[in-house]
Amino acid sequence: MEILLAILVGILYTAGVYMILRRSIVKFIIGIIFLSNATNLLVFLASGIVSGKPVFVGEELADASQMADPLPQALVLTAIVIGFGIVVFTLALKFKFFELTGTDDLDQLKKTDT
Amino acid sequence: MLNILLIYFFLSLLIFAVPSKVFKYKAIVLALVQLVIFVYFFTKIPIITDGETLISKISWIPELGLNLSFVLNGLSLAFALLITGIGSLVFIYAHAYMKSYANTDRFFFFLFLFSGAMLGLVLSENLIQLFIFWELTSFLSFLLIAFFHEKESARNAAFQSLFITGFGGLILLTGIILIGGVVQSYSLTEWINNADEIRSSAFYLPGLILILIGAFTKSAQFPFHFWLPGAMQAPTPVSSYLHSATMVKAGFFLLASLNPVLGGTVEWTYIIPLFGVITMLVGAYFAITQTDIKAILAYTTITALGILILLIGVDTKLSIKAAILFLFIHAFYKATLFMVAGLINKKTGTRELSKLGGLAHYMPITFVVALLALFSMAGLPPMLGFLGKELVYEANVQSPGIASLILILGVAANVLMIAVSLFFLKKVFLGKKGNYSKNPNEKGLFIVGPALLATLSLFFGLFPNILGNSIIEPAIQSIFLETYHIKLKLWHGFNKVFYLSLFTVALGTLLFYLIDKYPKLLENWRKINNKIFTIKFVDVFSNVMDNFIVFSKRNNRVIQHGYHRYYLLTIIVVTALLLWFQVFVTRGWELPAKLSFNPFYISGLIGIIMVSAIFSAISKSRIATIIAMGVAGYGISLIFLYYSAIDLAITQIIVETLTVVMFVIVLQKLPRFAKLSSKATKIRDLAIALVFGSVMTVLALKAIRLELNYPISDFFVENSYLKAYGKNVVNVILVDFRALDTLGEITVLTIAALGVFVLLKKKKV
Incomplete structure (x- = not known):
């Protein structure tokens, strides 16, 4: 299954890179989302995937080897949230940009003056 | 001593606190403060003449050898007296001079801070600390020269001086660090104690050269001399201060205080006099062909600096003595002459020699003052300058090594100086009355400073030992590190030096007579000069700077073209290639896992995500793109869920929902996707994306069984x-x-x- 997931990571990256190279800013933003998803998945995959053993501990002393690794999960969780923040901000920025300039073309962004 | 510097710092800030309209005598107050500090240093003279040095030290980062440490020895006392004394007079003068200008608060702020920085420089015992003050004076002089910043010439001159002195400062820092590395200390005392070790170290010569470049840039030595005439764009009080007691003397100060450490070697006695002599000659030679009175003075400063550097390089007891005496002589007459030049400019509205003349009638006091100062500059009796010239000759006569050459060139420079002085006097004060719009006068506080300094020149010329015993002797002692008694006298008797002097005066007067009698001569001289010296250092400098800027702009246009996508493209392509390269280097491994499709529902899910990602990328419909994106996102959350990451799944679902909602809301207001890229572009981008995506797959595969x-x-x-x-x-x-x-x-x-x-x-x- 890891191989399949690795291919998925590759395809997500491909889609993301392809989209951030578009001139349309909306596509660009969606490209960022794909890239961030792909990266999250890569980190998650690299830490080793275990099915059905979520990291919950009881009151007795827990055995770490019997569970998934909690650290990458914490990292990825943070990454998801931050990624969301970036996307929302970029989207708002895009919205304002369109309002002011009436264009969706990244190449029009060449000049900073409106 | 730190407290004194703090006074400078806080008072300079306080200038802004009092509105100029309410209180018009700020400059006078600042002059008084300088005077008080002058008196403070003055009272230290008895202690210093007893051979003591005052040191105050405040630990800052002792582990790195960085301490605030100040030292007051003979040499720094001499400089401190000059800085505060002349500083005080400059402020009085500036009070009168700056009345008609706006923004005087800013001016006095810079100038006062500048005094403080200069004082900090000469009192520094730690060389890193000295460097900081050094750069501070460069920076403040930049602001002062550019004070009339609406003039382009002032801005250019300021930039030039900042570039050269700032650049020199950095080179100096390198030298300090190099030498400091030898003895593991930046304390001057430590350096002096370990002087032999430094002199025999392999870093001696490179360190010496770096430090010399620093000192030469600051003290306007050839070939860095050209910034100094440019610096006369500054208001005259600044020129007067920069040229006499501060800034350009910093290089000399540095070499004088490092003389016990670096001096006494063959390198020192050959490199330094060589540059000193060239500078001396260049300054005197060009001074005579100038037409602007401030420019004449600026070039004579270059001569004087050349003489100072020469003397410190000759490195005999006599030459050091001559150097310290000459430092005072020059400070006295140059400050005077600049102030006089500023006064003349103020009252007549011109600085051109050809338009001036006959001023002795309107400005009798100024005339007398200028006469004394010019005599001192020419080295004529009974002024202090005469003494200085005699001593310089004596030092040159006795200098080891290239003595005769130095002597001949020294005489040549002095002949020119005498001619310049007489010419200046004649053209400005005597002869036909110039064409003035109104009759010039000498009202105001202008003349106080110059008069005082000119009188001092005369007084010390007559009674040189007062100056000699109290200030010059301790200064020499702190360079030689041993007791040294000097006796200065005006009359040395009929000896070789006296005849040399007589010869110089005769030749100088003759030259003056010639250029005065036949104005064509000077004109032709100028023409020849312009032909021979077609390379103007100023032009070379500005050419290099211009070309550099053009080059950068061209580069910038190519690299920073403004197309966002191509930046990204560059980053992605380079990253992908580097990653592939690394994969290629570490190739030769087996797949850690078998390709399996169990459980089938996860395989199916992955398939769905793949399809929606691809669909999202190529779809032309906005809503379809976003829905496909959402599907992929939810799919990933399910993968998280299956592989024991419940929190991730929950977060991903929430985030994905919010994102989709946001997009749908915003999308209503946005246009449809326009077809912006050509097919070729799309294929190119797809290829890049595939190269990148595939390397990421390989990375993911390699990462699977990392045994962490x-x-x-x-x-x-x-x-x-x-x-x-x-x-x-x-x-x-x-x-x-x-x-x-x-x-x-x-x-x-x-x-x-x-x-x-x-x-x-x-x-x-």
């Missing part, structure tokens, strides 16, 4: 409940073990939210 040990994770799992009382370990990590990280994350989100709020706030532009 999990000490950190183990700690979290074991202590999650015991210490943090939480059963969900991921949550505990986020809100407890790594709570500060989460705080940072929340901050990021808050800022993003604020940004979104500001951007979307309804405000019609």
Whole structure:
């Protein structure tokens, strides 16, 4: 299954890179989302995937080897949230940009003056 | 001593606190402050003449040898007296001079800070600290020269001086660090104690050269001399101060205080006099062909600096003595002459020699003052300058090594100086009356400073030992590190030096007579000069700078073209290629896992995500793109869910929902996707994307069976409940073990939210 997931990571990256190279800013933003998803998945995959053993501990002393690794999960969780923040901000920025300039073309962004 | 510098610092800030309209005598107050500090240093003279040095030290980073340490020895006392004494007079003069200009607060702020920085420089015992003050004076002189910043010439001159002295300062720092590395200290005392070790070290010559470049740039030595005439764009009080007691003397000060450490070697006695002599000659030679009175003075300063550097390089007891005496002589007459030049400019409205003349009638006091100062400059009796010239000759006669050459060139420079002085006197004060719009006068406080200094020149010329015993002797002692008694007298008897002097005066007067009698001569001289010296250093400098800027602009246009996509493209292509390269280098491994499709529903899910990602990328419909994106996102959350990451799944679902909602809302207001790229572009981008995506797949495969040990994770799992009382370990990590990280994350989100709020706030532009 890891191989399949690795291919998925590759395809997500491909889609993301392809989209951030578009001139349309909306596509660009969606490209960022794909890239961030792909990266999250890569980190998650690299830490080793275990099915059905979520990291919950009881009151007795827990055995770490019997569970998934909690650290990458914490990292990825943070990454998801931050990624969301970036996307929302970029989207708002895009919205304002369109309002002011009436264009969706990244190449029009060449000049900073409106 | 630190307290004195703090006074400078705080008082300079205080200038702005009092409005100029309310209180018009700020410059006078500052002059008084300088005077008080002058008196403070003056009272230290008895202590210093007893051979003591005052040191005050404040530890800052002792581990790195960085301390604030100040030393008051003979040499720094001599400089401190000059800086504060002439500083005080300059402020009185500036009070009169700056009346008609705006922004005087800023001017006095810079000038006062400049005095403080210069004082800090000469009092520094730590060389890194000295460097900081050194750069501070460069920077402040830049601001002072550019004070009339609406004039382009002033801005250019200021930039030139900053570039050259600032650049020299950095080179000086390199030299200091190089030498400091030899003895593991930046303290001057340590350097002096370990002078032999430094002189025999392999770093001696490179260190010496670097330090010399620093000193030469500051003291306007050839070939860096050209910034100094440019610096006369500054208001005259500044020129008067820069040329006499501060700034350009810093290089000399540095070499004088490093003489016990670096001096006494063959390198020192050959390199330094060579540059000194060239500078001396260049200055005198060009001084005579100038037509602007300030420019004449600026070039004579270059001569004087050349003489000072020459003397410090000759490095005999006599030459050092001559150097310290000459320092005072020059400070006295040059400050005087610049102030006189400024006064003349103020009252007549011109600085051109050809338009001036006959001023002795209107400005009798100024005439007398200028006469004394010019005599001192020419080295004529009974002025202090005469003494200086005699001593310089004597030093040159006795100098080891290239004595005769130095002597001949020295005489040549002095002949020129005499001619310049007489010519200046004649053209400005005597002869036909110039064409003035109104009759010049000498009202105001202008003349106080110059008169005092000129009188001092005369007084010390007659009674040289007062100056010699109290100030010059201790200064020499702090260079020689041993007791040294000097006796100065005006009349040395009929000896070789006296005849040499007589010869110089005769030749100088003859030259003056010639250029005065036949104005064509000087004109032709100028023409020849312009032909021979077609290379103007100023032009070379500005050419190099211009070309550099053109080059940068051209580069910038190519690299920073403004097309965002191509920046990204460059980054992605380079990253992908580097990654592929690394994969290629570490090739030759087997797949760690078998390709399997179990369980089938996850395989199916992965298939769905793949399809929707691809569909999202190529779809032309906006809504389809977003829905496909959402499908992919939800799919990933299900993968998280299956592989034991429940919290991730929950977060991903929430985030994905919000994202999709946001997009749908915003999308209504956005246009349809326009067809912007050609087919070729799309194929190119697809190829790049595939190269990148495939290398990421390979990376993911390589990462699958990384045998990591999990000490950190183990700690979290074991202590999650015991210490943090939480059963969900991921949550505990986020809100407890790594709570500060989460705080940072929340901050990021808050800022993003604020940004979104500001951007979307309804405000019609």
